[in-house]
Amino acid sequence: MADLSVNIAGVEWKNPVTTGSGTFGFGREYAEYFDLSNIGAICLKAISAKPRLGNKSPRIAEVTKGMLNSVGLQNPGAEYFLENELPWLRQFDTKLIANLCGSTIEDYVEVAEILGNKLDMFELNISCPNVKEGGMAFGTDAKMIEEITSKVKAVSKVPLIVKLSPNVTDIAEMAKAAEAGGADAISLINTLLGMKIDINTRRPVLNNNMGGMSGPAVMPVAVRMVYQVRQAVKLPIIGMGGITTGEDAVEFLLAGADAVSVGTAGIVDPYAWIKVRNGINDYLDKNGYESVNDIVGKLEMNN
Amino acid sequence: MADLSVNIAGVEWKNPVTTGSGTFGFGREYAEYFDLSNIGAICLKAISAKPRLGNKSPRIAEVTKGMLNSVGLQNPGAEYFLENELPWLRQFDTKLIANLCGSTIEDYVEVAEILGNKLDMFELNISCPNVKEGGMAFGTDAKMIEEITSKVKAVSKVPLIVKLSPNVTDIAEMAKAAEAGGADAISLINTLLGMKIDINTRRPVLNNNMGGMSGPAVMPVAVRMVYQVRQAVKLPIIGMGGITTGEDAVEFLLAGADAVSVGTAGIVDPYAWIKVRNGINDYLDKNGYESVNDIVGKLEMNN
Amino acid sequence: MLCELVAKGQIRRGLFDYIVDCPDMAMKAKPGQFLHVLCGGDTYLRRPISICDVIENRLVRFIFEVRGKGTKELARAKEGDRLDILGPLGNSFDISFSDETGESSSSVPEGDIVLIGGGIGIFPLLYLSKSLPKKPKILLGFRDAESMALVREFSKSCEDVFIASDDGSVGHKGFVTDLLKNSIESGNKIERIYTCGPKPMMKIVAETAVSNGIDCQVSMEERMGCGVGACVTCTCTLKDGSRKRVCKDGPIFNASEVDFDG
Amino acid sequence: MLCELVAKGQIRRGLFDYIVDCPDMAMKAKPGQFLHVLCGGDTYLRRPISICDVIENRLVRFIFEVRGKGTKELARAKEGDRLDILGPLGNSFDISFSDETGESSSSVPEGDIVLIGGGIGIFPLLYLSKSLPKKPKILLGFRDAESMALVREFSKSCEDVFIASDDGSVGHKGFVTDLLKNSIESGNKIERIYTCGPKPMMKIVAETAVSNGIDCQVSMEERMGCGVGACVTCTCTLKDGSRKRVCKDGPIFNASEVDFDG
Ligand SMILES: Cc1cc2nc3c(=O)[nH]c(=O)nc-3n(C[C@H](O)[C@H](O)[C@H](O)COP(=O)(O)OP(=O)(O)OC[C@H]3O[C@@H](n4cnc5c(N)ncnc54)[C@H](O)[C@@H]3O)c2cc1C
């Protein structure tokens, strides 16, 4: 059994596996399948200052080895969360990450203030493609990323992860902007914007027309971007996008991720998180590594 | 049997199916599998003014429902092509599209001049992610797109298609730049930049480290981009990215493509081009359409 | 969970009747709940299929129509194959009835219990019909005589079976909802309605029930991801404007609270 | 083309021996050519596998080792399954020998014909050994005694079989290329060498052949897409700097022209 613990921006995780925000709710559902203390951190579904309704259904479409979603950040708001979800979550021995969303910079600042230091980390979601305002609009413009990061950082009492959108020309530039704004860590990738058409109705399957693509199909893009960001900034990286097995996770770790997140794979298999954690351990054991940190960024380029 | 003919920038194709440049060589190989006169147009592998060696092997990596390639535009040069390949190709009753590549704007202009009016259309490949100079570097910057398009257009004796890279923040902006530069049509998408790591060797599988991703996995991104470009410009569109069946092609046509291109699917199944053509016809017949043009852009949005 | 397919039947072209061996699920399953089935092949997400019946606390039966890729692939399974299934999922039909004191209990209601099913919506009604405190009446809507299913079984588990078909090739020509309206008009006292079927059908049933002051439970259908309540992709809209998860808060909702156009 | 798997054998753990029924391919197949096999499951691209033998102008045999996803999936096939195979693909070993006049013909050469195979590279040599104008000598390299394969069959089709193993558990302890060097040193006249195996092995064979003025054909291995010559993803580098398609211009190349480090 290798040492799986990692330190992400000063926060100790017992292992490098967390949950993709929005795929794990506030944890209650999967707690019926496994003990949540088994994963390094839980990244909760997006929380805004005020409750949000999200988009109309259908909000999900199957695509080749993946899915599109257009949930649109439905959530009961930060205060409801603190009162009704957080106390329950605190029974587990794992770190808790709040995924912050909003329509304006003020919204983001507000939710960060409401949540205060009651969680272990914040993840700034400026990369959701499913909302008209905020979301991805912030995450595809380096200047905006720097501005929003610095404003939220100014009020953050816990380390701030900035989550990047893959729908950009130059991911390294976005990561540098987050770093310049004071981010403590980077996570990527959020979903790729996609569309699925029902050729019988001749309409998009999603009521919102377009949605965010996730799952195994996006993994090569995600691995590439993690590598590019690793070359661009010194911050810890949480890598994600299609991870289904321990082997997949190892690709991200080698590319430079300090931790990994599993989302869509868990939507298909409730034990995916545990399987990925175990798979990482198996790889380390089999290859004689004592710690997961020994493989982070250990990719050798061919030329 | 519906009317499959389409008119792309003044050139009549007998049906809307062409080949993804670089997946069909100069046609000789698949001519052993089917009569090339059965497809609307043949888009040939990239041609440069001078011969190019391309990258070292491995140049291909399998990924989930798709592949990465890093061929790097290997080709014998325009003059060799004209002498040794074109005469043979002209025996087929189909349109021929030259895919133009180069490292500098002058290179592109040169190859367009050498080829003159000996082909039916040009496709400007400013979106290849596998070369250090030129290629994608041109295709991810709107100003560059406009400049290179207008310079190549100035010397083009045949309609000029500009092929866009999906590795951009705003695909519509790129299409508009091509239109502004004088493009006669748009094709998209070229490959998404990706990376696949061999966790046993801890190196990228591709000798060139990164490569262009194609195949079914990229289709939702491609359909979305075709739709976005359809809203942005009036030019004819050739849609591609993961098309494997007639149903897939219909998604692109509904989203606004006037024609479609099949690449990677043919690498797996030499009859993919014929199957897609037949599948489009089946859809039209089954739904009572007389012409393929009746469904182009006929997507109805949900809201 | 991997469950062995112990009996594969085919009711008609494109309609399959599966029985899987899984005591765990059978013991827990309540009427109205569903299974979330991995279909294999080129599909990625699971497919929700209602529990149609539970046999001897050990076997679970479900019936599905081939619609697209997933159900087509599922139809290829052979007896002895092991299917990857999550379940039972979702809430269930409320089968308790309050007695005079107003307390919810399992007392036997006075008036009729009416089940209304259309298309693939009829399948969850079988287990329900066997679980109620008294035999219900059932109204079944089919496209045509060809597409009838389970009628003989419902004849056993229900007091009465009424059929409507779109083309009149069997039973009443027209909507199954006509049968409901007729029944109400003819003065039958209906204690509660349970319905599952196409949205337009359920909408009319719900409106009819609400306007006649009849308690009514509807089983909603929506595209799903996780099936367990975590991804919030499967919502339906309620009249109060809120959005609820069909997989976890449902699939059974009170007819009066659902906004069928939301 | 769909070809029925008519016989599935297993030589040892992880090494499978398949015979498929496809007269079309059998009739065309030449030694050194390969098949391009769709493996199914979660794989996408085809996998190249050499033709190991052709039986009665109707059956094609291939032997493959389970390496990764695709070969693992292929190993699941059952007799009677139909495999989707393209082939025969590629060029083939040149088995003609020039007579005194220098004209290429099928005359029988004077000196030895030597086949050198390592690991999975030995399989295409079987059909080759049966197609030559005279019985060749074969040098086989294995990891250890456990991983030996086809030795009995080669004993029939070849004049002599020499074996080397990495750990010495069978035959010469060391490289199969040592056997070649010994043979040359001991003064045997070698007319031509055919070799297939790991790149480092073939490199030494090629160098040895070239430096001793022996004609030598190597079978190259590279990751492939289409397998038919269209996608140009499978290139190897020649000494003149050019890049050739292993699937179409190869897999057989003249040893003197290949740049093994290119
Ligand atoms: C709670 C519930 C219970 C159900 N019970 C039954 C049943 O007992 N018998 C039966 O035949 N069908 C039932 N259905 C419908 C069944 O889930 C769909 O027919 C099936 O998912 C179609 O999958 P496909 O791959 O064949 O179609 P595709 O169109 O290829 O599916 C593509 C995607 O859309 C989803 N999808 C497509 N149609 C529907 C639909 N009508 N409802 C939900 N998701 C859909 C699929 O799950 C998949 O994710 C039920 C649906 C729900 C929500």
Ligand SMILES: Cc1cc2nc3c(=O)[nH]c(=O)nc-3n(C[C@H](O)[C@H](O)[C@H](O)COP(=O)(O)OP(=O)(O)OC[C@H]3O[C@@H](n4cnc5c(N)ncnc54)[C@H](O)[C@@H]3O)c2cc1C
């Ligand atoms: C011309 C030729 C003939 C061959 N003949 C045989 C044979 O007779 N018997 C045999 O056991 N093997 C043979 N091989 C090797 C065989 O193709 C690989 O072992 C196989 O492709 C591995 O696939 P996989 O899915 O198990 O491995 P994975 O690593 O999962 O494959 C991933 C991808 O890499 C490719 N790949 C991986 N390893 C190789 C390799 N060594 N060569 C080429 N592509 C590779 C695969 O085709 C696939 O596209 C031959 C290869 C070539 C090029």
Ligand SMILES: Cc1cc2nc3c(=O)[nH]c(=O)nc-3n(C[C@H](O)[C@H](O)[C@H](O)COP(=O)(O)O)c2cc1C
């Ligand atoms: C249903 C669903 C909802 C999501 N909601 C959020 C969200 O609220 N906030 C966020 O930052 N990312 C959200 N994401 C993105 C995921 O957290 C993750 O970045 C992405 O799905 C890629 O990882 P995966 O392929 O492992 O799912 C969502 C993804 C899915 C599938």
Ligand SMILES: Cc1cc2nc3c(=O)[nH]c(=O)nc-3n(C[C@H](O)[C@H](O)[C@H](O)COP(=O)(O)O)c2cc1C
């Ligand atoms: C092996 C390979 C080589 C390619 N070479 C070229 C090329 O030379 N020029 C070009 O414009 N696109 C090239 N492409 C991109 C394809 O033409 C096409 O845009 C892309 O693969 C998406 O379509 P598909 O998924 O149908 O393959 C190549 C793609 C592949 C797979």
Ligand code: FES
């Ligand atoms: S399907 Fe995931 S919450 Fe209902």
Ligand code: FES
């Ligand atoms: S594999 Fe396509 S050219 Fe060789």
